[in-house]
Amino acid sequence: MKRVLIVDDASFMRMTIGMMLKKHNFEIVGEAENGIEGVRKYKELNPDIVTMDITMPEISGIEALKQIREFDPKANVIMITAMGQEALVREAVMNGAKSFLVKPFKEEQLINVLNKILGV
Amino acid sequence: MTELYGNEPMMEMFLFETSQLIEQLEQLIISCEKSGHYTEDTINEIFRIMHTIKGSSSMMMQDSISAISHSIEDLFFFLRENKHKVINNSAISDLVLEGIDLIKVEIEKLKNGDKADGNTSELQDRIKSFLADMQIDTSSQVVSELKSPDNEKQQYYLSMDKKKIIASKYKNAFKATIHFEEDCEMENIRAYTIVHNVCDITDEFFHIPENLIDDDESAGKIRQKGFQIYLKTDSSYEEVQDFFMQTLFLRELKLDQIEDSEYEQLRDAKQKMNDKEEFIASKLSEEHHEDNHEVNHEGNKEIQSISTKQNVISVNMAKLDKLMDLVGEMVIAEDMVIQNPDIKGLELENFQKAARQLQKISSEIQDIVMSIRMVPLSATFLKMHRIVRDMSKKLGKKVNLKIIGEETEVDKNVIEHISDPIMHLVRNAIDHGIEFPEERTAKNKPEEGTVTLEAKNAGNDVLVIVKDDGRGLNKEEILKKARENGLLYKAEAEMSEREIYNMIFLPGFSTKDNVTEFSGRGVGMDVVVKNIETIGGSVSIDSTPDQGSVITLKIPLTLAIIDGMNIRVGSSYYTIPTISIRESFRPQEDSIFTDPNGNELIMVRGQCFPILRLHELLKVRTDITRFTDGIITIAEQDGRTVCLFSDELIGQQQVVVKALPEYIRKLNKTKALAGCTLLGDGSISLILDITGLANIKGLA
Numbered sequence: 001m002k003r004v005l006i007v008d009d010a011s012f013m014r015m016t017i018g019m020m021l022k023k024h025n026f027e028i029v030g031e032a033e034n035g036i037e038g039v040r041k042y043k044e045l046n047p048d049i050v051t052m053d054i055t056m057p058e059i060s061g062i063e064a065l066k067q068i069r070e071f072d073p074k075a076n077v078i079m080i081t082a083m084g085q086e087a088l089v090r091e092a093v094m095n096g097a098k099s100f101l102v103k104p105f106k107e108e109q110l111i112n113v114l115n116k117i118l119g120v
Numbered sequence: 121m122t123e124l125y126g127n128e129p130m131m132e133m134f135l136f137e138t139s140q141l142i143e144q145l146e147q148l149i150i151s152c153e154k155s156g157h158y159t160e161d162t163i164n165e166i167f168r169i170m171h172t173i174k175g176s177s178s179m180m181m182q183d184s185i186s187a188i189s190h191s192i193e194d195l196f197f198f199l200r201e202n203k204h205k206v207i208n209n210s211a212i213s214d215l216v217l218e219g220i221d222l223i224k225v226e227i228e229k230l231k232n233g234d235k236a237d238g239n240t241s242e243l244q245d246r247i248k249s250f251l252a253d254m255q256i257d258t259s260s261q262v263v264s265e266l267k268s269p270d271n272e273k274q275q276y277y278l279s280m281d282k283k284k285i286i287a288s289k290y291k292n293a294f295k296a297t298i299h300f301e302e303d304c305e306m307e308n309i310r311a312y313t314i315v316h317n318v319c320d321i322t323d324e325f326f327h328i329p330e331n332l333i334d335d336d337e338s339a340g341k342i343r344q345k346g347f348q349i350y351l352k353t354d355s356s357y358e359e360v361q362d363f364f365m366q367t368l369f370l371r372e373l374k375l376d377q378i379e380d381s382e383y384e385q386l387r388d389a390k391q392k393m394n395d396k397e398e399f400i401a402s403k404l405s406e407e408h409h410e411d412n413h414e415v416n417h418e419g420n421k422e423i424q425s426i427s428t429k430q431n432v433i434s435v436n437m438a439k440l441d442k443l444m445d446l447v448g449e450m451v452i453a454e455d456m457v458i459q460n461p462d463i464k465g466l467e468l469e470n471f472q473k474a475a476r477q478l479q480k481i482s483s484e485i486q487d488i489v490m491s492i493r494m495v496p497l498s499a500t501f502l503k504m505h506r507i508v509r510d511m512s513k514k515l516g517k518k519v520n521l522k523i524i525g526e527e528t529e530v531d532k533n534v535i536e537h538i539s540d541p542i543m544h545l546v547r548n549a550i551d552h553g554i555e556f557p558e559e560r561t562a563k564n565k566p567e568e569g570t571v572t573l574e575a576k577n578a579g580n581d582v583l584v585i586v587k588d589d590g591r592g593l594n595k596e597e598i599l600k601k602a603r604e605n606g607l608l609y610k611a612e613a614e615m616s617e618r619e620i621y622n623m624i625f626l627p628g629f630s631t632k633d634n635v636t637e638f639s640g641r642g643v644g645m646d647v648v649v650k651n652i653e654t655i656g657g658s659v660s661i662d663s664t665p666d667q668g669s670v671i672t673l674k675i676p677l678t679l680a681i682i683d684g685m686n687i688r689v690g691s692s693y694y695t696i697p698t699i700s701i702r703e704s705f706r707p708q709e710d711s712i713f714t715d716p717n718g719n720e721l722i723m724v725r726g727q728c729f730p731i732l733r734l735h736e737l738l739k740v741r742t743d744i745t746r747f748t749d750g751i752i753t754i755a756e757q758d759g760r761t762v763c764l765f766s767d768e769l770i771g772q773q774q775v776v777v778k779a780l781p782e783y784i785r786k787l788n789k790t791k792a793l794a795g796c797t798l799l800g801d802g803s804i805s806l807i808l809d810i811t812g813l814a815n816i817k818g819l820a
Contacts, residue, residue: 012179013176055168057168082175083306084190084194086308089306093312093313100306102304
């Protein structure tokens, strides 16, 4: 079972992503509601993959991505974003984000991306 | 996604979170408007809130909410990027508040199980044109920024300029055409991801469309024609194919190996096509974008200071209600055990010890459960800022809202019942109470009127006081109106000031001739009274001409558990809220007499009270009909007194108030009953409504 960490400040999004993933046999090892917590939980839980919101309080998803990649250069992080954030997504890609999903995304899109990145 | 639409917990979470964010946003906007400017922090915060709502609502396929939040997000994106710009605060606040209202309406629809189908295009258009106006204002500045000298910063996807001079070092050339999945969005950035990754296998490549970041149309072009990338590398066809196959959201890949010459040709042709100016512009705007990133970073760091860590979880209200019920049952069950008739009169030292321990714990549990349900009034109070703002703006009055004691807590159910009444009272105070600035100046009052909203604890009640320093109530006007509407219930001359003022609470009373948009939509103060009375509270009013009016709502802390005195009439049990009881006693024969109309009266310390025989009123058979055999209880609520005759007092107990079952409520035409409860021995007791009883007495 692949282990996923969900980082998002909106509990609705954490719930939605969590429900989508659980249906497809992913294990949600943790949730974080801001970047700092996200980085801390990554270090603590060492998940297979992280879904990371970009716009968050404390530190942004991009900063968290940088810190996670610094800690673990092989970290699999996919960004959760929405229209209008092209520039930020580009920055995320430059900093090693494996891919990104644009809200509203479909369940199958999320699952396909995760499976592909994890080579399932 | 469709299967998610009807997904209850998700919908619930979405509505809950969105409502919270909207409320937060409303407070932000209003405090900004007050302080006269939008700080960078708040702009960031507002942007973030709108962004979250946009994302969540689009996931829930709520297009109307997502469209509006998108528009507002755009607006604040612009403000964030152009912070030096002087902005029209008031116009922005108006637009955002309108958007908030729209979203609120949509959320309300969803809560009621309806479809959120509001028309947002009109407001969207206005936000758009407002934004366009601001953009025109700033465009000159942007241009000058663009022309600033750039520090030659080499972007790798422009790198072929350099490579052109160097002879190619790679042996294979490829042309790849990539189509992404439909609805994957941001195709240009997805293409950018490929470009970013291509750097791992080669540094000699170019692609069409060339400008992936700044060209808004690039995403559309890729969607139609696909993304073409030409590259030279030492890798084999298979390796290159493997590389591209890793692309996420890939729908179709067409990979051809091409001749070196073809590659050169295509590249040169493309080079020529690139107008030199355009090239520079793209580079410059690239620089511009870099700047933006730094701005974003600063912004994000600053948000840190204002966001607070949440140590709170949200619990479904229904669960809390259930818990409350269970605690109530537990308190009763505990009584049943400890006061069990089987052990009456037995010397059980250890049992008593254990029982006391149990009592202590259960009363602690009760306190905790009650405190869980307690919510501060602050959210309700803060909402009033919006009302004050809107009304004073529309009516042209200057009003300052002062809030005191908003941290006072009341039961969650109580809050729901008092929100609307408070809102109504605040509206009334501004509409009818506070005078226009000229009028106030003429009266030697400060131009700005003050409405004070205060909450404080008073024993088992919470007092909510709405005070204004306006013109006060006009006695003559009230009497006149009452006369016209036939509301006078006793001779004018006999009425106390308080009684006159209280007439404004009667149904069908409204002193304002012109019904305004805000107050008096056909509903008057009587609705306020009704709402407050349903939760066992009361309303009183006081007023001084030209100094203002004070309306006080007395609200019980909680609806669920009260201290009650149990009495017996025949074989039935009744409970009187202990707080209303003034005294209980067995009367002397000589203090009771009958007046010429046949009313039975009792004289207590020189005061005369008519006696209400509960067994007659409630139609209960009892052997005790002589006053000297039973007990007289004098109870008082809201300044009205009743004198009740019952068989005997059973004792005092905390009782859990339950709503009357429907069939009793239908029979309860006299309004003598407020609810029911279970006693320790499992029997049912009906809770008497003292105000209701006082009214019966008044009619008699």
